[in-house]
Each structure stands twice: as C-alpha cells, then as structure tokens.
Amino acid sequence: MYNFDISPNRKGTSSVKWDLTKTVFGREDVLPMWVADMDFPPPPEVIDTLNDRVSHGIFGYTFTGDPLGNAVSSWMKERHDWEIKKSWLLYSSGIVPAIATIIRAFTEKGDSILMHSPVYTPFFSLAEKNDREVKKSPLQLKDGQYTIDFEAFEETLKSGVKIFLLCSPHNPGGRVWKEDELIKMAELCQKYNVLIVSDEIHADLVHKPNKHLPISSIKKEYEDFIITLAAPSKTFNIAGLQASAMIIPNQKLREKVSEEQQKQGIFTLNTFGVIGMEAAYLHGGEWLDSLLDYLADNIKEVKSFVEKELPELSVMDPEATYLLWIDFRKLGKPEQELQDLLLNKGKLALEPGSKFGQDGEGFFRMNIACTRETLKDGLERLKKALT
Template sequence: MIIVDFFEQNIDRRNTSSVKWERTKEVFKTDEDVLPMWVADMDFRPPQAVIDALQSRVEHGIFGYTFIGDTVGDAIVGWMSKRHNWTIEKDWIQYSSGVVPSIGKAIQALTEPGDKILVQSPVYPPFFSMVKSNDRVVENAPLVNAETRYEIDFDAFERSLKNGVKMFLLCHPHNPVSRVWKEDELRKMAELCLENDVIIVSDEIHSDLILKPNKHIPIASLSDEISAQTITLVAPSKTFNLAGLQSSAIISSNDSFRKKITTIDQQQGAFTLNAFGIIAMEAAYLKGEEWLEDLLRYIEGNIATVKEFFAEHLPELSLIEPEATYLLWIDCRKLALSDAKLNQLFIKEGKVGFNPGTSFGEGGEGFVRMNVACTRNTVIEGLERMKKAIKS
C-alpha cells in the first residue's frame, strides 16, 4: 500500500547546498523566485533503511580509508537478478563516483582521440560534453518524433555506424524522451553494432524507474555476444535519490574492457568510493524495493495530474507518453514561440524553471523537460504557474 503521507512531506531543501533549490537563480539567470522543476533529483527522503545504515556509520565516528566489500557486489547481483532478470557475475562489477564519470572512463579506455561516438538526440547533455571534452567527435542519429512517442531511425543509425563510429552511447531508458526500448529495438541496435564492431556503452541509470506496463531489458542480457560488446552503467542515485553520495557501478562481462578501465582508474588515482556512498548503495539495493514500488505509484499519480491539467487547462501543450523516469518531455510547439521566448515566458511570467529542450541537442526545439519527483502540491503549483504564463 502506498505511503502517501511519506511522499507528501514538504521538506525544505534550502541551506543544504542543493543544486536544484539553491542554484536556480544562477542557472536561469534571473532574480525571480523561480520554482525549480529541472535537475533530475527528487524532493523525497530515501528509504529509511538507507538513512539508518548511514546514521549507524556516523555514530561509529571514524571515517578512515574504506574498501568496497563483497557484500556490495552481492547486493548489486541480487538486484539485477530480481528487478531485471539479468544474471551477472560479481567480478563483472567495477565502481565509479557516477554514471557521467563512467562514460568518461569508457571513452578514455576504449577509444582514441578523434574517434567518432554515436548518440541519439535529443539526449542527456553530458552525452555530448563527455565526447567533446575527451577530444572525440559526436556522430548523431536523431530519434524520430512519432507524436505520441519517439522511435529509432534505423537507416540513419546504420549509416552512422558505417561512418567510422567506434562507440555507441545508448540512453536506456531514454532521457529526456522517456522511451523504454523494446527487445526488438535493442536487439536490432546491438546486432548492427556487432556487425560494425562498435562498442555499446549503455546508460541504464533510470532502469529502475519504469512505469507500468513497460519492462526494462538490459541490452547486455540479450546474448553472450552482445554482453561481450557492452558496458552497462547503473547507480542507485536516481532510483533512491542518492546522487549526492556519488556511487555507481560499471558492469561488463568483457575482461579486456574491465582491464582497460582499471588502467584509467590507476592513472587517475581512483581506488574506492566515498564511505557513505558504499553503505547507501548496499542498503538501497538490499532493502529499498518496497519504498521504490511506493515511489513509482506516487510518480504515476503525479503524471496523471499533469495529463488531466493539460487536458482541462492547457490544450496548447502535449505530453510525450512517459514510459519511465519522473522527467516529462513536454511539447510546447503549438505556442509558436522561439526557444528563447519560450524559456523566458516560463521564467519571467510563470516563475517556474524547466530544462530547455535545446539543451538536449537536435530535436529538442520547442520542448521543455519537467521534473515531477516532488509533492503533488508542488506539481500543481508548477502547473498553475505554467497556466498563468501561457494565458498571460
């Protein structure tokens, strides 16, 4: 049964160095009191089991060098088996402070400067920045907006692979368009990558935030051959709202890939995780499932609230049907505004802050991304601010 009261707690996150709540004016370049509905973290406390485990460690009072014990790997193996029907070995797991740093490690370990790396826009902005900052070249095969959902242009995808691409960054589930790629789509992408000897780096950080009736399938679980060509990136950060604790996992059955990533770690002097990140990761994967099921039901209620509000008050806007995540991809093109004017409309008139669609690359024009991992009252307030801005 859903714990409504738990997710309805209005927790003031100011004075905690919250990027979402305390960097809003800086990010949106305004002095207005903007309601933040942008960066992808939640306004909810994590499972009590995680808090209890952290408090127990704090009470011990000594925070020296800490290694990552076998029990953490056991927790990850068990979670992948139970939640995603994916059998992995504990020695396939490596650790990193986050998925974005892991993308950087994979790029540095497995490609060379000047190599082409494939993305599918509109997509999470670090997919572009990590390629460019590592002196590689972005190759883009944009997704196709089929109005109610996005689809893969497989002709463009294959042409890009044959254009000298060395690595494919897969966003699965996709951020921001909220697609949970189906087995036939995953298999076709993977087979094309195998045919063209392209390494797959699959960002599956949102894989636990799946909305019914969709089902997440790890791309590496499709076959041994695909697994050997794939690096999968996961973390408890989005699932359990633990981003500030900076802990994630890199999973690959390919021993050569793992050895090359270890070399990058050695070159950078990385050998473990934050002590609290280790504890939180293990506790979340061992004891967080009931909390997660409650969270998903609450998020589904928030999404239903947005749909109903749009239908009644803002028919000018349409919502790409979300299949995963708490991030909604909102089509504002009927307003017939430039992206600059659209963003200023929401910031200046509505005093509500979204991620502008253009930050996600080609195909993001005319869209905004809205974070609904917050109380129902906050969602309604954000919607009312949107209404005020548009009706003005």
Template structure:
C-alpha cells in the same frame, strides 16, 4: 501524511536544485522542477544505515566488499532478470564519470562516438571535451512517441563509429526500449564492431507494467560488446553520495577500463555512498514500488491537466524516468523565448529542451518527482501563464 506527500525545505542545504536558482534562472522566484533529483527523502533504511555509520565516528579508507557486491548482484537479478558475476563489477563516483572513462579508454582523439538525440547533456561534453567526433542518430517522433531511425543508425555506424552511448531508459524522451529495438541496436553494433556504453541509470524508474531490459541481456555476443553503467542514485535520490558501478562481462574490456579508472583515481567509492548503496539495494524495494506508483499518478495528472486546460502544450508519451518531455511548439516561441516565458511568466524553473540538442528547441523538460502539492502549484503556474498570454 504519506511518505511522498511531505514537503521538505531544501533551501540552504547546498542543493543544486534549490540553491542555484539565481545563477541558473536569474531569479529566486521560480519553483524548481528541473535538475534530476527528487524532493523525497531516501528510504528510512538508508538514512538509518548512514546514521549508524556516522555514529561509529571513524572515516578511514573504505572497501567495496563482497556484501556490497552481493547486494548489487541480487538487486539486478531480482529487478532486471540479469545474472551478474561479481567479478564483472567496477565502481566509480557516477555514471557520467564512467562514460568519460570509457570514452578515454576505448577511443582515440577524433574517432567517432554516436548518440541518439535529443539526449542527456553530459553525453555531448563527454565526447567534445575529449576531442572525439560527435555523430548524431536523431530519434523520430510519430504520434507523440519516439522511435529509433534504424536506417540512419546503420548509415552512421558504417561511417566508422567506434563507440555508441545508449541512453536506456532514455533521458529526456522517456522511452523504455523494447527487446526488439535493443536486439536490432545490438545486431548492428556487432556487425560494425561498435562498442556499446549503455547508461542505464534510470533502469529502476519505469512505470508500473513496464519492463526495463538491460541491452547486455539480449545475447552473450552483445554482452561482450557492452559496458553497462548503473547506480542507485536516481532510484533512491542518492546523487550527492556519489556511488555508481559498471558491469563489463568481457574481461579484456574490463581490465582496460579498470586500468583507466585506476590511472584517474576513480576506482573507489566514498564510505557513505558505499553504505547507502548496500542499504538501498537490501531494503529499498518496497519504497521504490510506492515511488513508482506516485510517479505514475503525477505523470497522469500533468498529462491530463495540460491537455484539458491548454491547447498549446502536449506531454510526450513516456514509459520511464520521472522527467516529462513537454512539446511547446504551438506557443510559437524559439528556445530562448520559451525559457524566458517559463521563468518570467510561469515562474517555474524547467530545463530548456535545447540543452539536449537542436531537436529539443521547442520542448521543456519537467521533473515530476515532488510532492503533489508542489506539482499542482507548478502545473497551475504554467497553465495560467499560457492562458494569459
């Protein structure tokens, strides 16, 4: 059985995905294909490194040393053609933490923060919880593919936006932005002096033949205007180990961010996250390449099956992430009815599209990072439910 074919029992492991079914879906009788973690084991090199560290048996205060920073820098250079100075790096427990810290460090209450909707739910809470004004630049969908509305983007920036949270690759619509799109976003943010906070946690999870471009690489000027948040957590299924980093080329901004991270006590990594990150970046490339191939096959399977066996469901064209954005508008259900249908009739636990903004009212988000047997079961449940309506 292949590396990504084995089915592991994740119940009773304090798993958000598997052990919170009752509170989230009001039933245990759903197949969880929702929250963005994978049902695959991390690379063996990571598990071996964690075991070796545990065997030492002493878990005192830990540092992020030059070896760890070097592993990060080399990974970004090799995967994303970006030469990152180790001095640009800061560390935090997670990308969501980093985004919250940036909002606090670089904006004041009631100042405007822009997002491109529908988008990752914590962007909303990061803005609203800190009493900032949320500004939307809704993405446009044409021919089953999402685009940026640049006229609206500039119009919104003109209204006094201080900070723009970019999702790149985009969750949930799966876009991997082109160099031209990134250059235009960068140009407009420079024109109106808007700080870019770029969530690039899915950077490594692009489909074969697709290239992720960090927005900070489009020009030196844009780099100095950008704070990039990255992590191995999505790439290697390490979310529970809470390890991420921030890349800030501009020293003044980096110092301000580090001061804020220190004030909040979020400036260090836990020992196991530190260990896992280094091992993954040093020895995880082959594992990742195999994973990307598996995800491509999984995406193709879901897209083909839903197109051939239903007339109501359409998978949005995507280039990255292991999350599919499924258009369910032809079912003629509102978001509440749609979620109820997927739980009670299909018995599949998906994320309701409305969680990502009103633009997602008739969509569902599906996590396809699971063994094929699990995927086929989930897809067949959905097809049967739709066709038996």
C-alpha cells in the same frame, strides 16, 4: 506506509536544484522543476544505515567488497531478471565520470562517438570535451513517442564509430526500448565493431506495464561488446552519495577500464557511497514500488491539467523516469521567448529542450518527482506563464 506528500525544505543545503537557480536561470524566486533529482527522502533503511555509520565516528579508507557486490547482483536479478557476477563489477563516483573514463580508455582524439538526439546532455559534452567527434542519430516522433531511424543509424555506424552511447530508458523522452529495438541496435554495433556503453540509470523507474530489459542480458554474445552503467542515485534520490556501478562481463574490457581508472587515481568509493548503495539495493524495493505508484499519479495529474487548461501543449507519455517531455511547438514561439515567459511571468524553472541537442528544440523537460502540492503549484505557474 511511505508518505510522499511530505518533503523537507531543501533550500540552504547546497542543493543544485534549489540553491543554484540564480546561477542557472538568473533569478532566485522560481520553482525549480528542472534537474533530475527528487524532493523525497530516500528509503528509511538508507537513512538509518548512514546514521549508524555517522554514530560510529570513524571514516577511514573504505573498500568495495563482497557485501556491495552481492547487493548489486541480487538487485539486478530481482528487478531485471539478469544474473551478473560480482567479478564483472567496477565502481565509479557516478555514471558521468564512468562514461568519461570509458571514452578515454577506448578512443583517441578525433574518434567518433555516436548517440541518439535529443539525449542526456553530458553525452554530447563528454565527447566534445575529450576532443572526440559527436555523431548524432536523430530520433523520430511517431504516434507521440520517439522511435529509432535504423537506416540512418546504420549509415552513421558505417562512417566509422568507436562507441555508441545508449540511453536506456531514454532521457528526456522516457522511452523504454523494446527487445526488438535493442537487438537491432546491438547487432548493428556488433556488425561494425562498435562498443556499446548503455546508461541504464533510469532502469528502476519504469512505469507499468512497461519492463526494462538490460541490453547486455539479451544474448550471451552481447556481453563481449557492451558495458552497462547502473546506479541507485536516481532510483533512491542519493545522487549526492556519488556511487555507481559498471557491469563489464568481458574481462579484457574490464581490465582496460580499470587501468584507465588507475591512471586517474580512482581506486574506491567514499564511505557513504558504499554503504548507501548497499542499503538501497538490499532494502529499497518496497519503497520504490510505493514511489512508482505516487509518480504514476503525478503523471496523470499533469496530463489531465494540460489537456484541460493548456491543450496547445502535448505531454509525451513517459514509459519510464520522473521527467516529462512537453511539446510547446504549437505555440509557435522561439525557445528563448518561452523561457522568458516561464521564468519571468510564471516563475517556473524547466529544462529547455535545446539543452538535449538541436532535435529537442520546441520542448521543455519537467521534473515531477515532488509532492502533489508542489506539482500543482508548478502547473498553475505553467498556466500563468502561457496565458
């Protein structure tokens, strides 16, 4: 029903992914497989809803009312078996702005913020730019997957931490944290009175047989100290609509976040963010299931190619996301030399691992949410760069 082998030409659309390669990588003639957005149009129902709104022709002030709250709530129940109340919801233009708001609401300059490493780049930058201290709990590689060193995690919590930023599922490693891991993290943070901010933007992009479990949903008591961040942006490729949700069951926490938003003059979402998010959550389920099947085949394509053509590389098996974390360390080359080969010999733009923290050095992240034709082109460029 849905054809993911066709993708519109995105050049000339102010696309960060396609139109900023000269700015980010120093050259325009590279195939961009870096920043985390897809080359697929969103579900047809989303496009139809946006077109209808454009045809209406008036774009006055818009509010986030019950229809949007109902759509978010029903999605969480349907996809993640999590019953949330509409009253728990606050909205933000994106998860990164939401994290910044939360940091400013619950910490002061000099306070410590904990995160795993490697991890999504803005976790580090948001803490640093707000003059907070970054504390890292490095992940450990075990049997080809990242695991948590809970002893080190607790020691860091003991040293004094205000907020723990959790990436669940994990970016860039693609781990879907299991229930026992989530419980250990939650109970340690509860023990040391640490607020958990759980970025669950990749929650819908989980590959079978894995299942995402919202950390706040595990035990009722966890609702008191966890803020969950969700968005349709990665799931349905509508990041440009700038709409996300903060799920905050604890009223006092919710009021404090709302107060900080008001200080910043943040009161609502843009018109297209409201209707795009609502349409995606109401009508996007079947499209998403088809997308996940396509992405699963893309992952198989990459793993098969690398095993056959580039056996010195190792692809971490992703339990979620459309981002592959590839280990280049056996090549024995520094990251800058590898980046030079990728860009100037292979004409391929990937995300260097150091961008995700020092613990990511030796890895590159590849976005495989593209047509099979584009993917095969990218793999041949990768081979050309390294051979």
